[in-house]
Amino acid sequence: MEYYCAYQERCYKEVEEKLYSFSLNLAEKEAILTHLIEHNFINEERFAKSFVRGKHNYKFWGKNRIVNELKFRNISSRIITIALKEIPEETYLENFHLLSEKHWNSITERKGQKKNKKFVDFLLRKGYETHLIYEKLKELEK
Template sequence: MKTNKSAFSLKEIYSKMEYYCAYQERCYKEVEEKLHSFSVNSSEKEEVLTYLIENNFINEERFAQSFVRGKHNYKHWGKNRIVNELKFRNISSRIITIALKEIPEATYLENFHQLAEKNWNNITERKGQKKNKKFVDFLLRKGYETSLIYEKLKELEAGS
């Protein structure tokens, strides 16, 4: 049986939203979308969002820092992809700049080089344009900077 989300009292919504925010870092946009699914009116929505912000359940800076660390360390995303995903979540440029400091430059480059070399060795194509294109496209999708990618491509082509 499907529960009717609009049947929740305001107190239950507060409790559910506290849990939702405590379970994992959330940004304002995600919380707002979740509240929308509860079919609350706009004044109640604003009241709940204000409560969550005042009680530090929603903190955009903390969310962005956690997002940056997670996406880089576990999904090996580059800065371009991370920035685009944060912008998509309506995170301000100031907060994005602060959050990107969570990735030490040495770690960023080390992860990039490991990922690039692994990808280069896994591409079954022989040397040539097809292999180069697959290599570049993969790293661009991951969000790495073009200058880094082409520098690494030159290095790998020279070495093979």
């Protein structure tokens, strides 16, 4: 389990699910989890920061999607807030504009409601804020 945690950042929930697959008894699971936490193999804050950087820089996810994914992994809202500071605002907006312009140009529909809907839906799935999306849509429609 140490190797499993050292190979890639893991959150408590992921390690717990992995241990569940080994069909150990409760005492053994607790002992292993305690050992991993005490020896810093599991660190929720470190995991969250790494997750935020990776998902934004490589998958270009927006803050909404990142927050939802971290909540799904039972990360506390305090840690989520700290982790989101890993994305500088300028970088976030720059990535948003690059992604939105690239997607706008890749949509084969002519200008109109169908193209607008595809554009908005894509960016909502990526997790960007609605006010950013609609401001960019107005800018690109001109």
